Amino acid sequence: MNPALLTLDPLELASPAGLAVLVPLAAAGLLALIRPWRIAARANIAAAGASFALACLLPWQVGHVGGLLLVDHLSAYLALLTAFVGLTSAVYSHAFIPVEIAARRLDRRRLRLYHAMFQVFLGCMLLALLSNNLGVTWVAMEGATIAAVLVVGLPRTAEAIEASWKFFLICGVGIALALFGTVVLYLAALPALGPGLPAMSWSALGPAAARCNGTVLNLAFVFLLIGYGTKAGLAPLHAWMPDSHAEGPTPVSAVMAGSILNVALSVILRLRGVMAANPTAIAPGPPIMALGLASVLMAAFSLWPRRDAKRFFAFSTIEQSGLTAFAFGLGGQAGVFAGLLHMTFHTLTKAAIFQCVGRAAQLKAGQRFDQIGGLISSHRLLGLTLAAGIAALVALPPFGLFSSAFLILTETARRDPLLVAPLGVGLLVGAWALVWRLQTLCLGPATPDRGHAPAHLSLAPAWLHLGIVLVLGLAMPAGLAAWLLAAAASR
Amino acid sequence: MTGGQIVFGALSYDVAHLLGGAMLVLSFLLLYQRRLSAVINIYAVQALVLAAAAAWQGWVQGSWHLYLTAAIALFAKAIAIPLSLRRIVRQLAIHRAVEIALGVFPTMILGVALGALAILVVLPTTLAAQALTREDLAIALSIVLLGQLMMITRRNALTQVIGFLSLENGLSLAAVGVEGMPLVVELSVAFLVLVAFIVFGVFFYRIRERFDSLDVRHLDQVGEGLR
Numbered sequence: 001m002n003p004a005l006l007t008l009d010p011l012e013l014a015s016p017a018g019l020a021v022l023v024p025l026a027a028a029g030l031l032a033l034i035r036p037w038r039i040a041a042r043a044n045i046a047a048a049g050a051s052f053a054l055a056c057l058l059p060w061q062v063g064h065v066g067g068l069l070l071v072d073h074l075s076a077y078l079a080l081l082t083a084f085v086g087l088t089s090a091v092y093s094h095a096f097i098p099v100e101i102a103a104r105r106l107d108r109r110r111l112r113l114y115h116a117m118f119q120v121f122l123g124c125m126l127l128a129l130l131s132n133n134l135g136v137t138w139v140a141m142e143g144a145t146i147a148a149v150l151v152v153g154l155p156r157t158a159e160a161i162e163a164s165w166k167f168f169l170i171c172g173v174g175i176a177l178a179l180f181g182t183v184v185l186y187l188a189a190l191p192a193l194g195p196g197l198p199a200m201s202w203s204a205l206g207p208a209a210a211r212c213n214g215t216v217l218n219l220a221f222v223f224l225l226i227g228y229g230t231k232a233g234l235a236p237l238h239a240w241m242p243d244s245h246a247e248g249p250t251p252v253s254a255v256m257a258g259s260i261l262n263v264a265l266s267v268i269l270r271l272r273g274v275m276a277a278n279p280t281a282i283a284p285g286p287p288i289m290a291l292g293l294a295s296v297l298m299a300a301f302s303l304w305p306r307r308d309a310k311r312f313f314a315f316s317t318i319e320q321s322g323l324t325a326f327a328f329g330l331g332g333q334a335g336v337f338a339g340l341l342h343m344t345f346h347t348l349t350k351a352a353i354f355q356c357v358g359r360a361a362q363l364k365a366g367q368r369f370d371q372i373g374g375l376i377s378s379h380r381l382l383g384l385t386l387a388a389g390i391a392a393l394v395a396l397p398p399f400g401l402f403s404s405a406f407l408i409l410t411e412t413a414r415r416d417p418l419l420v421a422p423l424g425v426g427l428l429v430g431a432w433a434l435v436w437r438l439q440t441l442c443l444g445p446a447t448p449d450r451g452h453a454p455a456h457l458s459l460a461p462a463w464l465h466l467g468i469v470l471v472l473g474l475a476m477p478a479g480l481a482a483w484l485l486a487a488a489a490s491r
Numbered sequence: 492m493t494g495g496q497i498v499f500g501a502l503s504y505d506v507a508h509l510l511g512g513a514m515l516v517l518s519f520l521l522l523y524q525r526r527l528s529a530v531i532n533i534y535a536v537q538a539l540v541l542a543a544a545a546a547w548q549g550w551v552q553g554s555w556h557l558y559l560t561a562a563i564a565l566f567a568k569a570i571a572i573p574l575s576l577r578r579i580v581r582q583l584a585i586h587r588a589v590e591i592a593l594g595v596f597p598t599m600i601l602g603v604a605l606g607a608l609a610i611l612v613v614l615p616t617t618l619a620a621q622a623l624t625r626e627d628l629a630i631a632l633s634i635v636l637l638g639q640l641m642m643i644t645r646r647n648a649l650t651q652v653i654g655f656l657s658l659e660n661g662l663s664l665a666a667v668g669v670e671g672m673p674l675v676v677e678l679s680v681a682f683l684v685l686v687a688f689i690v691f692g693v694f695f696y697r698i699r700e701r702f703d704s705l706d707v708r709h710l711d712q713v714g715e716g717l718r
Contacts, residue, residue, distance in 0.1 A: 135673060146687060153694070161698055168694070169651065172687070173639055176658050180635055183665045186672060187624065195671020215616040 007197065012066040017130050020054035020083065021069075023047060024123035032116040037101070037108055040115045041094040047119055048083070048090035051126065055083035059483075065203045070132035073487035074340075078266055079129045081344060082259045085351050086122040088461035092355050093118070093251035095458030099362045100249065102452045110154050114249065120147040121252070125259040129266065132201045134182050137267060138175070141231060144263075145171050148256055152248035163243035170240040171230060178227025181220045188216035205274050214280025221275055221284060224267070225291070231264035233318045234325055235295040245314035246367070250358025253310060257354060258347030261321045265343065269328045269336065276331065288329030293422060295322025300430035303437075309357050309367050312437060313350065316393060319430050320346040326423065327408045330415055336488035338407035345400040348469050349392045352462035356386040359458055360441070365451035369437070374446030383442045385462050390438040392469055394431045399466075400473035503551040507668070510544040511630040514664060515606070518637040521657055522602050523595045527649065531576050534653050538568035541660050545667045552670055560667060564660075567684070572656065579649070579695055593644040605636040627668030634661030648698055652691045659684055 012018055027047030034040040058076035065071075100106040106114065124144035131137045145167075153164035182200070189199035192211035198204035205212075230237040245253045268288060275284035299319035306312040324346070327339030359382055360375060361367035376383030392399035395406075405427065413420050472480070517537040524530045542564035549557030591598075609632035614625060638658025642651045666672050 133673070142687075161694070165648070165694060165698070168687075168691075169642065169655070172655055173642065173658075176635060176638075176655075176662055179662050180632065180665060183662070183669055183672070184628070187628070187669050190670070197673050199671075200673060219613065219616045 007067045009067060012068050015064060015069070016054050016057040016061055017064060017069045017071050017079075020051050020058070020079065021123055021127045021130060023051045023054060024086075024119040024126065028116045028119035028123065031119055032112055034112065034115070037097060037111040037115075040111060041097055044115045044118060045087070045090045045094060048087040048122060051122065052080075052083040052087040055080045055126070066132060067197055067201070068132060068136065069130050070201070070203050071130060073483060074266060074269070075130050077340070077483060077487055078262055079126050081347060082122070082125050082129060082262065085255055085258050085347060086125075088464060089251045089255045089351065089355075090118070092254065092358075092458055092461045093249075095455040096249070096251055096358060096362070099452045099454045103362070103365065105155055106249070114151060114154055117147040117151045118252065118255075120144070121151070121255065121259075125263055128263045132203050133197070134185065134200050134202065134267075137263075138179055138182055141178075141260075141263060142175050144260065145175065145231075148244070148248070148252065148260070151252045152244045154249060155247065157247070159243075160247040163240075163247035167240040167244040170237060174227050174230025174237055176227070177223050177230075181223030181225075181227055184216060184223060185220035188213045188220050202270055206277070209274040209277035210279060212274070212278055212281075214278050217275060217278055217281045221271060221281070221287075224271055225287060228264040228267045229291055229325075232261050232268065232325060233295070233321045234291045235298040235318070235322070238295065238298070238318050241318060242311045242314040245317065245354075246308050246311040250310075250354055250361070253314075253358070254351040254354040257314075257317050257350040261317070261324075262343055262347060265321065265324055265328060265339075268325065269339075272328060272331065285329045285331050289326050289419070290329075292322045292324070292326030292329055293419070293426070295319065296326065296426035296430070297422060298322075300426040300433070303430055303433035307368055307370070309361065309369055309372055309437075309441070310354070312369070313353055313357060316430065316434065317346075317350055319426070320350070320393075323405070323408060323423075323427070327411070330408075330411055332411070332415070333485060333488045334407070335411050335415075337484055338404055338411055340484050340488060342401065342404035342408060345392075345404055345469050345472070348465040349389055349399070349401060352465035352469075353386065353389040353393065355458070355462045356382060356389055359454055360386065362451050362454055363449050364447060365449075369440055371447055373440055374442075374444045376442045377444075378446035378449070381456075381459060385459055385466065387438055387442040388466055389462065390434055390441075392466060394434045394438075395427070398470060398473050400469045403473055403476075503547075506547055507544065507551065508626060510540055510547060511627050511664060511668075513540045514544070514660065515630050515633055515637075518634045518657060518661075519599070519602055521641055521653070522598050522637065522644075527580055527647075528577070530650055530653055531573050531580070534576075534657055535569050535573040537657060537660055538564055538572075541663055542569060544664060548667045554671070557667055560663070564663065568656070568660070576649070576653070583695060591644060592646050598640065598644050602637055602640055605640060606633040609633040609636055624668055624670070628665055631661045631665035631668065634658070634664065637661075648695060655691075656684070 013022055024047055031040055031043060034043060058071055058079055061071045062073060062076055063071070097106070097111065101108065121144050124140040124147065128137045128140035128144065131140060149164045149168045152167055153160050186199050189205055189208065189212050191213050192208040193199040193204055233241040245257065272284045272288065275281045296319050299315045299322060302315045303312060306315060324339045324343045327335050327342060360372050363379065364371045375386060392401055395401040409420060409423065412423060514537055517533055517540065520533050521530060524533065542561045545557050545561035545564055549555065549561060610629045613629040613632055635658050638654045638661060641654030641657065645651050645654065
């Protein structure tokens with residue numbers, strides 16, 4: 001498409017992609033008004049379901065390029081994944097809330113804010129993924145951050161306030177650097193595309209990348225990498241993540257663990273494509289790989305001293321995010337394919353684990369490791385689900401993460417054999433910590449139950465997630481593999 | 492003066508440079524203030540200069556939407572936010588003196604080093620760009636870095652937020668200095684700053700309610716046993 005034809009057309013929002021974004025945002029307005037929380041929790045599921053149904057149409061919309069939205073293989077796929085996790089988390093949230101109310105950790109008045117912000121977060125994430133304009137992506141990311149900050153601070157404990165303040169400040173600084181990078185990227189694209197909308201649009205930047213100013217592009221790359229790297233939880237700007245994942249309500253931890261990282265990593269991936277296509281710019285792979293590897297190593301060793309279960313799994317999220325970034329940094333169709341696969345499996349697995357841990361924390365009225373133990377003997381289904389989730393996260397076969405981690409390692413061995421050593425050490429140390437915690441959480445004598453028992457159905461989303469990870473690990477449908485390869489092409 | 496062509500030494504260049512430089516000086520002033528009211532005042536003046544810089548760019552580049560940016564900077568950042576900050580200070584009866592984590596002299600040295608860093612990073616990489624854009628960008632980056640320095644060296648949640656807001660002024664300066672930046676971006680950014688500010692305000696009350704102070708050292712101490 002001719003870049004000059006890119007204009008802002010409000011009618012674009014009436015397309016399935018636009019509606020998938022608008023539905024949650026509109027639902028947020030309604031949910032802010034619904035007082036009875038039982039109805040609000042169901043409306044929350046309905047809105048997330050509608051958004052997911054619209055996202056299911058996205059694969060047929062590939063090729064839509066507008067001033068505001070861009071539906072290609074990558075964005076359609078990630079939006080579908082995000083909407084799916086949003087839906088299952090909304091279902092989980094429905095069973096989660098009554099227990100939190102009974103335990104007086106959330107009060108009814110604040111639930112309106114909780115439901116509204118859940119949908120704002122979901123809508124902003126979808127907009128950030130589907131947006132064609134880097135500026136709009138930035139705004140959506142910031143909007144999602146503010147929504148998440150408000151939800152994390154909801155319990156009003158000292159820890160929750162600390163977590164949300166840290167979240168806000170660190171992400172504020174990160175996102176500010178990203179905006180500076182956005183301005184510089186626009187400046188780099190000016191010679192190629194001229195002033196106006198195209199110089200900020202991915203669809204126009206891609207083909208024109210070779211004509212952009214290479215040195216200015218380098219500057220933009222550094223700022224955008226650090227800025228979006230903060231959001232992806234990459235070291236050294238990861239500090240917000242363990243706190244906010246640990247203190248926020250669990251359904252939000254589950255959505256956040258997948259979506260914010262995925263959006264940030266997809267921006268880094270697109271940027272990588274632009275940089276790689278420019279002959280005078282630096283090679284984008286090594287810096288991304290360095291950040292990814294540093295995150296893997298830092299997180300793997302940080303897993304050991306953790307005493308809080310949700311904080312522990314947040315560090316594991318940093319590790320997996322680092323591994324995905326490493327794969328994107330490696331590049332090539334195989335590297336990016338492995339990264340996308342890993343991102344998918346991790347999103348599904350981690351959401352399932354957070355749902356199990358959240359349920360266990362409700363049962364035991366605490367989320368410290370010394371409060372949760374022996375789940376299999378006392379709560380067989382929950383213990384087994386959590387054990388399966390952690391086994392999947394350790395990348396044991398037959399779960400999907402085994403194949404994606406294996407692909408990343410073999411691709412590293414083929415391209416940079418020396419890097420296999422540190423990466424392998426990081427993954428092993430991390431896996432060891434996970435296995436140890438699997439033993440203390442799920443095996444051994446049971447700790448006493450002090451809290452209220454949630455409804456049994458709250459485990460259903462976790463089973464669905466782990467089932468998908470298992471099936472895709474055993475037999476990847478050819479259609480999905482082809483789709484991911486198409487998304488990985490030309491990055 | 493017609494759109495776009497900015498020649499070195501021309502009036503348009505000098506004025507834009509002067510306004511950008513003034514914003515940078517104000518950023519330095521923010522670094523060593525001892526009183527909260529002075530910090531808020533200087534922030535308001537910086538926002539005022541930003542409004543002037545945006546309006547000047549609007550005239551030079553001949554694009555009407557920069558006037559809108561200028562109006563937003565004037566009414567939201569230079570008037571509304573400082574007024575409500577004052578109200579918060581009054582309502583919460585915060586100590587009027589600023590608590591500093593790092594002395595004035597080392598802070599200033601660091602500030603100068605950050606300014607030099609910004610110039611060293613931006614100027615060589617943007618040689619091909621127009622002189623004005625290039626130097627505006629260097630100044631804007633210095634303001635961004637100084638805002639971050641302020642966030643690090645202050646202990647009070649309120650002054651940390653002013654550091655953040657001043658950092659955002661630097662970002663706006665960068666955005667208005669680049670020709671033809673799409674309006675949608677600036678508008679949304681302005682909107683978000685307002686939303687973010689409201690959220691910050693909510694937090695002041697929550698932190699205050701919980702800890703009886705806005706000193707963020709209290710925040711670092713909680714939850715230590717949980718890590």
